[in-house]
Amino acid sequence: xxxxxxQVKEIFSKYGIAIQKGKLxxxxxxxxxxxxxxxxxxxxxxxVLVGGRGKAGGxxxxxxxxxxxxxADKILKTEIKGHKPNGILVLEKIEIxxxxxxxxxxxxxxKKTVIIFSPSGGMxxxxxxxxxxxxxxxxxxxxLLGLQSFHINRLLPLVNNxxxxxxKLGKIVRMLYNIYKKSDAMIVEINPLALSENGDLVxxxxxxxxxxxxxxxxxxxxxxxxxxxxxxxxxxxxxxxFVVIKLKGNISIISNGAGLALSTLDLLDKYxxxxxxxxxxxxxxxxxxxxxxxxxxIQDKDVKGILFNIFGGITRCDEIARGIAGxxxxxxxxISVVCRLQxxxxxxxxxxxxxxxxxxxxxxxxxxxxxxxxxxRGKRI
Numbered sequence: 001x002x003x004x005x006x007q008v009k010e011i012f013s014k015y016g017i018a019i020q021k022g023k024l025x026x027x028x029x030x031x032x033x034x035x036x037x038x039x040x041x042x043x044x045x046x047x048v049l050v051g052g053r054g055k056a057g058g059x060x061x062x063x064x065x066x067x068x069x070x071x072a073d074k075i076l077k078t079e080i081k082g083h084k085p086n087g088i089l090v091l092e093k094i095e096i097x098x099x100x101x102x103x104x105x106x107x108x109x110x111k112k113t114v115i116i117f118s119p120s121g122g123m124x125x126x127x128x129x130x131x132x133x134x135x136x137x138x139x140x141x142x143x144l145l146g147l148q149s150f151h152i153n154r155l156l157p158l159v160n161n162x163x164x165x166x167x168k169l170g171k172i173v174r175m176l177y178n179i180y181k182k183s184d185a186m187i188v189e190i191n192p193l194a195l196s197e198n199g200d201l202v203x204x205x206x207x208x209x210x211x212x213x214x215x216x217x218x219x220x221x222x223x224x225x226x227x228x229x230x231x232x233x234x235x236x237x238x239x240x241x242f243v244v245i246k247l248k249g250n251i252s253i254i255s256n257g258a259g260l261a262l263s264t265l266d267l268l269d270k271y272x273x274x275x276x277x278x279x280x281x282x283x284x285x286x287x288x289x290x291x292x293x294x295x296x297x298i299q300d301k302d303v304k305g306i307l308f309n310i311f312g313g314i315t316r317c318d319e320i321a322r323g324i325a326g327x328x329x330x331x332x333x334x335i336s337v338v339c340r341l342q343x344x345x346x347x348x349x350x351x352x353x354x355x356x357x358x359x360x361x362x363x364x365x366x367x368x369x370x371x372x373x374x375x376x377r378g379k380r381i
Contacts, residue, residue, distance in 0.1 A: 001210045002049045003221070006089045008206030011183070011221075015175045017190075018202045022091035031072035034090040035065050041093040042068065046075050048083040051124070056080045061093060094202060099192035101125055102172065103207075104180040106187070107140070113180070115139040115151065115173060119158050121192035147177045168201050183221060184214030233277055233300045240296050242279050249274020250304040251371065252297040254290075256281040256315045264309045267368045273375070276302040283314040290323020291330075298331060305336040305371050309364060312343025321349035325356045336374050340367035 003011075006024045013019050021038055024047065025031035035042045042065070046058030053059050058080050060071050072088050079085075099121035107114045118128050118136045128136055137158055139151050152170040159165040172193065180188045189207040196202055210221055237244025251273055255261040261278045268275055277300050279293050297303055310320050324339065331337060339360040341349045350360045361367045 001212060001215075001221075003208045003210070004047045004049065004086055005045065005206055006047060006087070008188075008208045009089075009203065011179060011208070012175075012190075012203050012206055015179055017172060017175050018200055019206075020091040020094060020202060020204065022089060025072065025088045025090050028069040028072040028076065031088050031090050032065070032069045035062070035068040038090070038092045043091045043093050044068070044072055044075055045089040045091065046078065046080060047086040047089055048080045050081045050083050053080055058085070063093075094194070094204075095197040096192075096194045096204075097197055098195040099204075100169075100195070100201075101128065101191045102169075102176065102193045103187060103189035103191070104173075104176050104185075105189070110140065113141040113143065113177075115141065115147075115177070117155055117158060117169075117173075121194075123191075125191070141177075147174060165195075172201055172203075179208075183208070184211045184218055185209060186211050233296070236299055237279060237296050240292055242281070242293060242296060244296065245278045246300070247275045247277060248302075249276045250302050250375075252276050252300065252303045252306045253278045253309065254281060254293055254297065254306060255279075255309040256283060256285060256311065256320075260309045260311060264307060264364065264368070267365055268307075268372075271368060271372045273368075273372055276300050276304075281310075281315070281320075285315045285320060285323070287319055287323035287326055290320055291327040294324070294327040294331060298335065303335060305338070305375050306331070307367065307371050308337075308339040308341075309367070310339070310341050310343070312341065312345060312349075315343075316345045317341040317343060317349030318345040318352060321352035321360070324358065325352055328356055328358070336371060338367050338371040338374075340364050 009019045023034045025034055031044065041063045044060045044062060046053050057078050058075060060075065062068050062071050075088055076085050101118040101121040103116045105114055105116060116125060116136065116138055120128050120132055120135050137154060139154055141147055152173055155169060156166050159169060176188050186209045187207065190203045192204050194202050194204045210218055231246040233246050234244050251268060253261050253264050253275055255264060258280060261280060265275050277297055279297055281289065281293055297306060310317060337358060339353060339358060341360040342362050353360050
């Protein structure tokens with residue numbers, strides 16, 4: 001789950017990382033009051049969970065406080081990549097001598113935490129990597145060892161061998177690493193980390209994403225009202241105990257494994273059929289669980305067909321079939337249903353489905369061909 005910048009900065013402040021004076025505003029009038037309390041030029045920043053705010057008009061510097069309300073009103077009305085602002089962060093404007101990039105992130109390829117630092121902040125790290133790869137240092141952390149002083153010392157050449165600067169930077173690195181570990185984060189980023197005119201290091205922007213699998217440990221972070229940016233069907237699925245991924249198309253894939261779901265998606269794409277959503281039943285599905293899953297996916301108005309791809313191992317095909325049969329009456333007549341059953345108790349599952357006039361195939365491609373051929377007829381097979 002992604003956090004808004006204002007939420008990230010609140011966390012930074014709790015851990016001792018310096019941030020600008022400021023506050024979240026929900027209306028232009030509130031933005032004006034906050035700006036007046038700051039008492040000088042301010043920066044207005046749209047609170048959306050996507051990048052590219054500056055280019056899209058979501059970040060504005062206002063020197064004349066008399067213009068704050070007008071500028072804030074425009075920002076609040078500006079959607080960025082389809083996202084409506086959750087508010088405006090009103091911040092004091094500070095004078096900057098230099099901007100750095102700093103992040104702690106999980107590198108999935110090597111399955112390690114990596115600290116990324118660059119003396120060229122204020123721009124996308126991908127762009128820095130393309131234009132000035134020599135200005136980026138990646139420091140991989142052994143999870144058993146943790147962050148050590150020798151890791152931080154590797155940053156010395158990138159701050160012109162300035163030991164005083166390294167000392168200040170080292171404190172920020174340790175704080176950011178602690179936030180990353182204690183928050184079960186996938187990424188914690190400061191871009192830019194600014195060196196102000198008075199010599200302080202200040203986090204001018206912040207990005208943070210929490211591992212969804214750690215929600216039960218991070219209730220204070222995950223129960224903060226960011227659900228408005230999730231697709232409604234994903235929220236419905238989560239509340240029902242499923243992982244649901246919303247896509248663009250009109251076929252719902254219900255499978256008992258991510259690999260099965262992706263292979264099904266690929267085959268549907270081969271036949272130019274789009275997927276509305278994917279729901280993972282995971283292992284040990286009961287008839288009640290299957291019925292609950294069906295109730296979730298049919299709430300997606302884009303769904304015109306449901307494709308079950310089940311490989312029975314821990315999950316039994318007959319249990320899946322009972323769930324489908326039990327939910328059939330609740331599925332609208334214009335939604336086609338096809339099933340692929342393979343594995344434990346497959347024959348029993350096929351028999352159960354035949355009793356409700358549904359056929360199951362053992363071959364995935366044949367199942368995909370079936371739903372492709374009947375989608376326009378709106379019939380069930």
